Amino acid sequence: MRLGTYLLIGACLSTTISTAWAEDLYTVTWESPSDGPSGSMPLGNGAYGINLWVEPNGEICFYVSGSGAWSGNARLLKLGRVRISLTPTPFRENTPFRQVLDTRRGVATLVFGGPDEETHVEIWVDALYPAIRVYMQSALPRRMRAVAETWRTAPRELLPEERGSAYGLAESGKPIMVEPDRYAEGVADAVVLFHRNEHSIWAETLRHQGMERWLAQGKDPLLYRTFGMRLSGAGFRSEDARTLTADETRECLINVHLHTAQTESIDAWREALEDVARTDTRPYDQALQEHSAWWDAFQERSWIHIEGKDVEHINRGYALQRYITACAGRGEFPIKFNGSLFTVDAVENGKRLDADYRRWGGPYWFQNTRLVYWPMLAAGDTEMMFPLFNIYREMLPFTESRTQVYFNHGGAFFPETLYFWGAYANDNYGYNRGDLPVGITENRYIRHYYDGALELIMLMLAYHAYTEENAFLEEYVFPLAEPVLRFYFEHYGTDDLGKLRIYPSQALETYQDAVNPMPAVAGLQSVLEGLLALPEASTRAEQRVQWERWVSLLPGLPTREEEGKTLLSAAEKILEQSANVENPELYAVFPYRRYGIGKPDLDVARRTFELRRIKGNTGWNQDETQAALLGLAEEARRGLDDRLRRKHERSRFPAFWGPNYDWIPDQDHGGNAMMALQTMLLQADGDRLYLFPAWPKDWNVSFKLHAPDNTAVTGIYRDGNVVELSVDPEIRRSRLIIMTPQ
Secondary structure, eight states, rough: OOBBBOOOSOOOOOSOSSSHHHHHHGEEEESOOOOSSSGEEEESSEEEEEEEEEOSSSSSSEEEEEEEEEEEOOEHHHHHEEEEEEESSSSSSOOOOEEEEEETTTTEEEESSTTTSSSEEEEOOOTSSSSSEEEEEEEEEEEEEEEESOOOSEEEEGGGGGGGGTTTTTTSSSSSSOOOOESSSSSEEEEEEEEEOOOHHHHHHHTTTHHHHGGGSSHHHHHHEEEEEEEEOOTTTEEEEEEEEEOSEEEEEEEEEEEEOOSSSHHHHHHHHHHHTOOSSOOHHHHHHHHHHHHHHHHHEEEEEESSSTTTHHHHHHHHHHHHHHHHHTSSSSTTTTTTTTOOOOEEEEEEEEEOOOOTOOOHHHHHHEEEEEEHHHHOOOGGHHHHHHHHHHHHHHHHHOOOOOSSSSSOOOEEOOOOTTOOOHHHHHHTTTTTTOOOOOTSSTOOOOOOHHHHHHHHHHHHHOOOOOHIIIIIHHHHHHHHHHHHHHEEEOTTSSSSOOOOOEEETTTEEEEHHHHHHHHHHHHHHHHHHOOOOSHHHHHHHHHHHHTOOOOOOEEEEETTTEEEEEEEOOOSOOOOOOGGGGGGGGTTTTSSSSSSTTHHHHHHHHTOOOOOSSSSSOOOHHHHTOHHHHHHOOOOOTTTTTTTTTOOOOTOOOOOTTTTBBHHHHHHHHHHHHHHHEETTTTEEEESTTTTOOOOOOOOOEEETTEEEEEEEEEEEEEEEOOOOOGGGGEEEEEEOO
């Protein structure tokens, strides 16, 4: 691939090729109400989210979700639903209607009626406060009525088709109960709806998994967790425990204040919620201006705007997926790959499922979760990575203790699937264990699948490379890297050559009996290489000695021969047939970057990619990113084009994907799309930055992306030429290698 020579202009750049055209990427407009929650729009402030829709009768509805709204069964629940009606109704047959989501402001606007009797309703989730704002202005006086609704009104057992949403308990054979929500009584000017966990699976999970010793050391993260909302507003009064009303007016505001916490008593939680409401003192216009400024700064931080034949769905898919990620990316817990905060009622196999349902339930799969976080680097959204980093750091003491209990050695292992406090999902650990020893799972898909933690450390090293925050090394990278690496060198023995022999092991979920699987070997190589590449001033001499010793013990990457040609292999030895649809050998390309543009043996990796067993571009399939890293522009383009056409057919919002392997909206699907497009445009590899490494020559583009060392690359490519380019700081320009779009 030849390097191109272009005119470089370090001027103040336009953020778009065509401003009016690009603005369409950031707004979603509907001119009719929806039939139900499948016709909803997402809004959120990072910790709380809503699905907003307008019913055919003109009622305004939204589900409310929260990052920390875990039930005692470790299901991520809704906080409830809010239903708002206006009297007299502004919506009648043949009345003009418009619903507009402006993702540059993080605001949804509803417009009912013609010019002489318009009613405007603004709805947004405050980016800077745990509150939802509902503001009405009307040409005619109207009476607003708001109801806090719940479908969890009495204890009930999950139906057979719902048990999968309590993954971890589904195979227990025991009833799985849903506990009811509660309304606060005797509140004159507000409505309070909340859920409180009076039971928890935490202790029984520890006992089931042989970790009774942790009962005395750990703290139950589910018991007494309480979450809910408070509806109030000037001029409003409570009609009953669930209904808020106001007299007719041309202007009114309802605030829905939100709070999640573990408290010793309901009263303590109620008082904390009241504090949230009491301290919310900013005038509406100021709060809206500050909220909109946050979203505008977010959108100005990064963008990709393409012009070309039939690319609107790619532009919109990228922009809206980044917005959806931000709506859920600043909470207490990582984004759930299987629906994020935006699950709604659904029908699967003819069975109706409520908005609390999500396939695969509450546990985190690292294979899935990571795909939401890799694109944050190039987008410049690195602050949203901390919910992921934090839960792994917080579960580390438990995982170290478990390693001692299960295997009687040091280090720490993190299962592929886990509850947010680190335990296996009980279904995976197994209920029919027979004579399995403590620590060995009944589920073979994850029995020896430990290498997700290696990729987590790679993600942390990438965060450090992009931000240059040296304190992050001491606070996150080193505390996790040392025990994760130590686990491998204490858990496994060596072969006849004195090299690490990783067995028993597996290559992802696909090859469940394998020696020296590619993801583990490539992961160990890349993690240790990344640690040794850190500045000596940021590390200690004894650390480097240990890392170098471990490097000397590593086996080579597994390869195989086919028709006289060398290919990457899923493992050194594969002892069973495949059981899933992954290509473990291509982990040497992504995420571990052992092969790629500017690296040796690119032809080996390209040949392996061409002959890969599984070809796919939905959900967590990562073909497009791997194609881009190998400089295969047409393959990446084709896959991305098709991926971003695959909207969930029953969802109205254009960036609700899925369910694919998981649920709706599928965050793996959108995260993969973001990462692929970024990687086609800009790749960072050590000190080198490759621009247009897999870019189609017929796609004009305006972009701003981020790179290591706090670098931003902004530019415009048009009709075969780079017409504007800026690298900030300018000293990084020498690292930029401009390649010829294909």
